[in-house]
Ligand SMILES: Nc1ncnc2c1ncn2[C@@H]1O[C@H](COP(=O)(O)OP(=O)(O)OP(=O)(O)O)[C@@H](O)[C@H]1O
């Protein structure tokens with residue numbers, strides 16, 4: 001039976017939830033304060049937690065933060081925050097603390113159950129099986145056919161969409177080792193740890209990787225590029241291979257913003273890729289490069305089905321239409337992303353990706369559709385593993 005942990009200090013809410021959830025066939029354990037909630041999470045291994053925000057001892061945010069710290073990167077118990085406040089600020093705080101969803105009291109029973117079911121379906125969780133769902137371990141490579149086509153923008157926002165909309169554990173790797181842009185796009189200082197902290201250690205293991213990953217406010221974990229270009233040279237392909245091998249055991253998706261130079265280091269990333277998004281715009285030098293890249297990837301033996309052509313800024317005027325570009329390449333674009341310069345540039349300048357701050361913009365919605373397609377291809381069955 002699927003076990004739900006309710007953490008709420010209000011006896012009426014406790015009773016109501018106990019009755020409602022039991023009627024639906026769930027097993028219910030109840031904690032009256034934050035500390036007890038944390039203890040019961042550890043001892044009872046619930047499949048999902050309904051967590052009130054205002055609690056004594058530890059409040060709901062603190063409980064969520066602690067759970068996320070303790071459970072590490074391999075596991076993820078879904079948490080729905082319950083609050084009396086409609087304020088967006090509260091919601092953002094809850095999500096930052098590690099909640100997956102949020103309900104304002106008083107809520108409808110049907111809405112609560114629907115949200116619970118959707119979260120339980122996404123996490124095949126410890127429920128029933130007694131074990132933690134293994135991460136999907138899929139690697140998505142974003143490779144730009146030339147500079148400035150939007151590779152970094154798309155990689156970052158796709159990573160966030162996969163985490164926030166599909167509740168996946170996502171690692172985002174800045175593979176542009178000399179001039180990586182993720183610190184700029186995500187407003188992070190040079191003091192944050194990076195891949196250079198990995199390669200300077202005698203050997204790479206899970207604990208070391210965990211210690212250098214930087215948690216972004218969106219919930220995505222980052223492996224940043226070194227803060228200065230000369231350190232980029234210190235990373236060798238064997239280390240990159242090892243880091244990615246371990247990351248794939250820890251995360252559902254490892255999203256890599258790949259270096260353009262097609263050498264051994266880049267191939268050490270692409271060898272891991274389940275999907276390679278070749279990012280381009282509709283101009284002549286991109287068309288020439290894409291042709292060369294497709295040929296080169298074919299020569300190294302990659303299956304053509306894992307290579308996806310992604311036309312960015314698809315409706316921008318370049319003098320070459322989408323049809324003409326497809327005609328020149330003799331294949332169709334798997335993905336087209338709209339041109340929305342203001343949204344893209346202001347997200348970049350403010351250091352807050354649009355998938356996080358402007359989820360309703362057309363650009364964010366198209367990235368979200370891309371994430372949904374990735375899920376469909378990469379994880380066709382896990383969505384169906386409902387916990388009950
Ligand atoms: N769909 C889009 N619509 C409008 N502008 C975009 C779009 N995607 C990216 N941009 C803008 O294009 C510029 C280049 O983007 P970005 O840095 O992501 O590209 P890149 O390919 O990673 O570049 P580099 O080669 O320097 O790493 C940025 O100003 C970004 O805001």
Ligand SMILES: [Mg+2]
Nearest residue numbers: 151152176181
């Ligand atoms: Mg870039």
